[in-house]
Structure formats: structure tokens, C-alpha cells
Amino acid sequence: MERYSWGGYPNTQQQLKQLSSITTPLPKESFLPYGLGRSYGDSCLNSEGVLLSSQPCDHFIFFDKETGVLTCEAGVNLKSIIQHCLPMGWFLPVTPGTQYVTVAGAIANDVHGKNHELAGSFGCYVKQFELVRSTGERLLCSPSDNSDYFYATIGGLGLTGFITQVTIQLKRINSHKLLVTSEKYQHLNDFFTLSENADDANEYQVAWLDCTATGSKLGRGHFISGRHQDDGDLILPERRGKSVPLTSPVSLINNLSVRCFNSLYYQRQLGQTKILEQSYEPFFYPLDAIENWNRLYGKQGFLQHQCVIPKNVGKEAIKEMLALIAKEKTGSFLVVLKMMGAKSSGGWLSFPMEGVTLAMDFPYQGKQTLDFLHRLDAIVSDAGGRLYPAKDANMLPSTFKAAYPKWEALEKMRDPQIASDFWRRVIQ
């Protein structure tokens, strides 16, 4: 069965329809706006209606190459923005770890990148968008017009209406390359010290960590920081990708491969500190080099778990979670840790907040996986943190409601024709 969410869990029957143009009336049945399905869990699924794809609406409308303001249709993806704007010296002010995301999808989850601490989330750079309601009403939303709809829709999980076109502010760059520093560190405590002392000129900061390490090595990893080079070429270097052609019947991501990968990855760099130049693709989008890498997890699929914990209790909560993972030997292939800053887009249900965010993935192995994730959720809730809906398929309604108190306000603004499996699950 074809998959419509990136994690492939839950894999429910979906029906996909295309919105043939931004002026086409919305369907009369229950629907959910749909981008490229790069959300992992069930927030981009609607098994009781249809998914309404924005893919035919992928036109640029206007780009001002003097100011970097781009107006485009909802289905334009980030890759295509970079391909056309980078040669003119413009880049995304905020980008998630894949370019295969639509602008509307980036708004609906108010996505963040490696520069959250300094730059905030995607929503901070949205100047306006048009939102169409199932009544046919077309609302131009910005911080000054229809501002309720503006802030409800940023991070609004697609529930407030269909975004048809978007105006965003890009940022100036002078080179396709970044200057990257990678530092190997020995323990989770060092991550916090490195973050604390990091040079703000390196606007991108992220750590990859080895989740199989325990005890005195708990949380060891690589602290990677980077910044755009001040000058150089504004070109798009060719990248050779690979593709996973078929979904494997069983997960190739298991204890053994996780262990090998994590150890090897940790050891890959011999010296303590490595400085290198990288083009934007390998730096921002390492996973995009392997198309459909999610198929490696097999037909059962996998779950992501991403939380953010307030700064003051972050270290303890992360330690507790890592210790639990190590103890249960349910290693995650990739574990990413980064600091988030206080700058906010104002989105009512935006995920980011000031603190530390941890992202992991686990192959689905039945109920035990879900129970285990609930134990992680409890640590997050107790610390006053929250989980990222774009990566969730499992949190309990109580967990969600406590972490996102504005959910009721969003529910009032929800378009009555729009619903998602996620929303039905968490507000019940």
C-alpha cells in the first residue's frame, strides 16, 4: 500500500486528490491540505476524508531580486526556491533537514532549522499568505490583516484552511558554501558547555549523538556549527544521489546496524576538531542524498520522537531520556540535539520554544515501541516540555492538551471541512 506520511506508521488507507489550481473551489467533502508528506506521523493523514495535494500549485508568482521577497504558490518546494534564488544571492532564512517540503507545509508546522536559536522558525519570515476556507472565502492574512487567522495558521497543522499563496522574506548570502566546524565531545555535559560558549557568528549549530554510549560516555557526539562563507561562488554544485528503490519487507534498521552505525559515525573523525568547507546541500540536507531512505525501515515503518525541553531543566531531562534508551537497548539510528532560542513566530500551536530539542527515530515493533515512547513522553511532560506534532503518531490527548493550551482556540478557528487523523486522535 502506498504511504502518505514519511514514517509509514500508521499506514492507513488514504485517498489523494489534486487541487488543480489555486482558484479551483475546495472539495465539498472532508479534506486535509497536503504537501509532500514529509511529516512523519499522522498529522498529514486523513483516513476519513481525502488529502488535497497542493502539487499542481507550484508556480512562482513574483520574486524581487533586490529585496529577496518571494511570492509563490503553496506547493512550491524549498528545493526549487533554492535552485532559482541562490544564484541571485538569496537563501532560505530557515530550513528543515530536507528540501522536499512545500512552503505551505513549512508554515503549517512552523518548521525550524539548525539556526533556531538565533533566527527563530519559518513563520518569522512569512509576510503574508492567502487562506481559502471551505466556504469559498479568501482571506489575505498577515500580522496586520486577519491576524487571528495568521497566527492560528502558522503551526496550525493545516486545519484553518487551504493556503494558496505565500509571501516570504529570503536572506542574503554570498556563497553556496558554508564554513563548518565539527567538534567531537565526550559527554552530554560537554554539549551544553559547547553550546554555551559557541561563537554566535556560527548561526547554525547542531549535535549528532551516539545513543548507544552509556555511563561516562552518555550523550557523546559531534557538535557541528557552521556559517555561510562571506564570499565565493553562487552556484548549484551537482550532487549525485542514491535511491532506495523498494520498501524492505523487514526493517534494516535494527539493534546491530544502529550500534555499528553509531560507533562508526562517532569514530569517523579522528581529531578533536575538524574544520571544513561544505556546499549547502551536504550541510543542510545530508539525508536527501539517499532518496526514500525511509524505506530502509521496512513495511512496518518507524516513529520519530522530537521534544523540546525548557532550558533550565533540559540537561537533566535529556540525560534521563538517553539513559532510558540505552537501558532498553532501543537505539535510534540518528539522534539530533540542538538548542532553540526565544524568538517566536507567534504561531499559536508552534512547536519551538526556548530550550533544548532532541530528535530520534525508532522502528515500529508493535505495542512495545508505543509503550516505550509513552515513557519518553512522560519525561518530557514532567519537565514542562512538548512534542513536535509533525513527528508524532503516538502522544496521548492529555500530553498534547497540557503542552498546547491554545488547542481550543485553534479548534474554534478550524475549518469545519478540514480534519486530520492526528487532530481526531489528540483532541478526543
Next chain:
Amino acid sequence: MNILVIGANSAIAKAVARRYANPANAFYLVARNEEKLNKNAEDLKARGANQVEIKSADFAKAGIEPEVIESAKASLGRIDLVIMAHSILGDQAVFEKDLDALNQLYQVNTLSSLNLLTLLANEMEVQKQGNIVFIASVAADRGRPSNYAYGSSKAAVVTFLQGMRARLAKSNVHVMTVKPGFVESPMTEHIEGSGPLWSTPEKVAEIIQKGLVKRRNTLYTPWFWWGIMTIIKSIPECIFKKLNL
């Protein structure tokens, strides 16, 4: 470079045009639907194209080809690159019953293409430079019960192009025949299916652009369709008759 795109609203043509959308290039877009043409023109301009003009034309009407080429020349001056992608897929079951539909398929896919190609060939032969890209299909490689009307409408053009390529090579004009396999587009929206055999307009466009740089003659997109079609072509007719392809 001055680029003429026929069937410019097609998903594949759109993706190819976008790859060339930069300040060095001007476009002339031809297709039926004017609203879509306007949108695509705006799109290419926002992506950096130097100049974009459009023309709405319905190739189901015989005889409009000279006027289309004349107006393209008036807009672009010299034409350096032509992408031809207009066509209809239709329904084989209909073509078996309805002669008007069959004739129209040939009018749009075949006759208009041969007319346009003839005019362009003469133009480029004088210029002594230029590139012509025609989007055919793997369906042209062998008539199959499920779509031999469409397949043959493309096959005629493929054979025509073989001769034209050899003729124009002497004038430094390159002709490239592209044979896509399954591509996700409005043309195939009604066909159930996904998986490793399916490609996207963006990928096909990338292969076309690279193929042009290498001056490829015939290009299967993606390449593995060459293998698949080689096998399909090699099945003896006595066995082929029994298959339901």
C-alpha cells in the same frame, strides 16, 4: 538563448523550461489554455527568465502551424531551442469505436508535430544552428493492445525525426528524441500506480537537459526503460499476440 516551448503547459515541458529560467534566456510559450500559459509565464519570469511571451493555439485545428512559427519568430527573433511536448493520451477503447477521436489524436500528436517540425527544420537549416527536443514515448517502440493508437501516433514522429536528424546534422542542428516511461503528470493522473517504474517531470527534465549537453540522439527517461523496451521489442510476434500488454 531563445526557447520555443510547444505544449508549454505540460508538466514535463514546464519542468524543462524551469531549468532554463535564467536571465540569459527568453521564452515563447505555446499551448491551449491561456490562463495556465499566463501563470507559467509569470513563473518563469519570477524564476529569472529574461523575457516570456505566450500564444494560445489549439493544434486540433489543422493548418495553424505556420502562423505559430511566424509569431514565435516575431517574438524571439532566432529560435535556438525548441521543446515539443503537446499531445493527448486518450483512451484506446474510444479510438477503437470513434473515428473522429482517432483522427483528432493523429491531428494533435502527429500531423501538427510533423508540420511544426518541417517548418522548424527549414528555419534552423538556414541558421545552421539550433536544438530540437521532441517528447515521444516508450509507447512508440511497439504497438500494444492497450495503447496502439497513441503509440503509433508517436511512432510516426519518431521515424520522421530519425530522418530529420540525419538531414539537419549536416547543418549543425541537433534533434533529440525523448522517450519517457511512466511520469506522474496530469496526463497519467487517472492511472493507478506508483513505485520504482514511475518518475517525476522534474527528473525527466534533468535528464533532458543533461542529454542536450551531451547531444544524445534518443533518450529514454529514466535509462532503464531502454532495457525494458529492448525486451518488449524482442518478444516474437507469435508470443506477443498472446500477451495482454
